[in-house]
Amino acid sequence: MGIFGGTSPFDQDVERATSENNTSEEWGLILEICDRAGASAGAARDCLRAVLRRLAHADPHVQMHAATLLDACVANCGRLFHLEVASRDFEEEFRRLVARAQPAVAQKLRAVLRKWAEGEFRNDPQLDLIPSLHAKLCAEAGEKPAPAAAEKREQEELARAIALSLREAAPGALYPRVDEPPPAPPAPAAPPAPAPARKVRALYDFEAAEDNELTFLAGEIVHVTDASDPNWWKGYNERGEGLFPSNFVTSDLSEPRPESESRGAEKRVQWAGAEEPARIDEAAMDEALALLHDADPAAADDGARLPALEARAAAAGPLVDAALERADRRHARLTQLSADLVDALNLYHELMRDPKPAYAPPHAYALPPG
Numbered sequence: 001m002g003i004f005g006g007t008s009p010f011d012q013d014v015e016r017a018t019s020e021n022n023t024s025e026e027w028g029l030i031l032e033i034c035d036r037a038g039a040s041a042g043a044a045r046d047c048l049r050a051v052l053r054r055l056a057h058a059d060p061h062v063q064m065h066a067a068t069l070l071d072a073c074v075a076n077c078g079r080l081f082h083l084e085v086a087s088r089d090f091e092e093e094f095r096r097l098v099a100r101a102q103p104a105v106a107q108k109l110r111a112v113l114r115k116w117a118e119g120e121f122r123n124d125p126q127l128d129l130i131p132s133l134h135a136k137l138c139a140e141a142g143e144k145p146a147p148a149a150a151e152k153r154e155q156e157e158l159a160r161a162i163a164l165s166l167r168e169a170a171p172g173a174l175y176p177r178v179d180e181p182p183p184a185p186p187a188p189a190a191p192p193a194p195a196p197a198r199k200v201r202a203l204y205d206f207e208a209a210e211d212n213e214l215t216f217l218a219g220e221i222v223h224v225t226d227a228s229d230p231n232w233w234k235g236y237n238e239r240g241e242g243l244f245p246s247n248f249v250t251s252d253l254s255e256p257r258p259e260s261e262s263r264g265a266e267k268r269v270q271w272a273g274a275e276e277p278a279r280i281d282e283a284a285m286d287e288a289l290a291l292l293h294d295a296d297p298a299a300a301d302d303g304a305r306l307p308a309l310e311a312r313a314a315a316a317g318p319l320v321d322a323a324l325e326r327a328d329r330r331h332a333r334l335t336q337l338s339a340d341l342v343d344a345l346n347l348y349h350e351l352m353r354d355p356k357p358a359y360a361p362p363h364a365y366a367l368p369p370g
Contacts, residue, residue, distance in 0.1 A: 010037070010050040018054045018065035025065070030072050036354075038077035044084045047073060052090075055097050055109075063105045071112045074120060082120060086127040094133065110137065197223035197235070200249040204318055209326045214242035222249055231325075245325065247318045280316050280323065284309050 008014075010033065017029045037047035051073065054066035073081055084090065094113070098106050117134035121127040200222050208215045216222055216237055222244065226234035233246045288309035295306065 008046040008050040008053075010043075010047045011053070014047070014050040014054055014066075014069065017069055018051075018057075018062050020059045020061045020065075022061075022065060025068055030069055031076070033069070034073055034076035037073055037081055041080050041084070044077060044081040047077070048081070048084050048090070052093055052097075060102050060105050063101060064108060067105065067108045067112060071115070074112075074116055082127055085116075086121060086129045088129070091129060091133050095137075098137065113137070197225050198227070198251075199253060200224055200235075200251055201253050202249050204248050206244055206248050206322065208242060210243075210329065212242050214244045215239050216244065221253070224249075245318070245322050247321060280319050281312060285313050285316075288313055 013029060013033050017026050017033060033047060037044050048070075051066055051070045055063055055070070057063055057066070074085060094109070098109050101109065113130065113134050117131040121130035202216045202218050202220045202222060205217050206213075206215060214222070214235060214237065216239070220237060222235045222237050224233050224235040225241075227246070229246075231246055232243045233249075234243050235241070288306065291306045291309065
């Protein structure tokens with residue numbers, strides 16, 4: 001196998017990523033290999049050596065996984081890996097692998113080679129060995145290389161221009177008619193008019209906990225622009241635009257609150273004959289639960305205070321729902337941040353444990369001309 005023989009520090013990870021026991025691609029491990037392989041020329045060479053060794057495996061499942069890994073390295077490892085691939089040693093080894101592989105594996109290798117020739121290795125003098133190899137394999141197999149995307153577009157545009165000229169030409173004429181102007185392109189259809197915003201009135205104060213939420217006070221008018229979600233609507237007021245809980249507003253606009261009462265005042269409810277602000281009162285809820293637990297249906301006045309506590313707890317229901325929604329979103333965000341932090345720490349410790357690859361001067365085939 002030429003310079004691709006011998007052991008490599010990537011052998012263990014590459015064998016795990018291309019194991020015959022894998023039922024699907026191990027993309028987490030594959031991306032980790034790509035990160036390491038793109039760090040230096042020596043790492044790219046070691047990684048390519050390990051992947052080619054797996055491509056020569058007798059098991060076709062291993063070969064298919066190795067072809068996927070090689071394609072991922074070409075797409076993610078950068079120019080250092082491209083220079084290792086665009087070499088005579090790789091060309092000889094790739095030809096040998098395609099000639100010996102089973103039909104499905106050979107087709108996979110030809111497909112990734114065509115992708116490279118039309119993508120990463122196109123129009124680069126230092127990497128033209130890959131497009132040349134693709135053309136040679138197609139010629140040996142009696143196939144015609146497919147044109148690149150730019151050439152396809154040019155051919156399609158030329159075909160459309162010829163078809164348009166033929167349609168404009170009179171029957172039997174050699175050239176298109178020029179006495180009539182070309183038909184004007186159809187006018188673009190006007191976009192549908194947006195649905196008018198619906199007005200609602202705030203029942204309670206709501207303070208935005210996230211950047212995409214809308215703050216308003218009880219009694220203010222909110223214009224609803226999206227009510228597709230039953231719990232969170234989208235709208236705007238003079239403060240901006242954002243999401244808000246749907247149970248904090250009402251469609252009843254008949255009794256607006258006075259201006260003096262709409263600034264900083266909380267919505268009030270009647271309970272026990274007195275007016276109290278709607279708020280989350282844990283002590284009142286605990287007391288109501290205790291009275292419900294100890295209530296005696298036979299006693300006439302045993303639950304005299306219970307209706308007032310129930311009314312007070314019911315008035316705080318929307319506030320509790322909103323608080324739970326905010327707590328759930330913050331908990332989900334903290335959970336994601338915790339997972340990201342653990343991944344970052346694991347990556348840091350792994351990088352600290354790995355020995356730095358020794359510097360190896362690039363081969364002559366990897367140097368730019370001159």
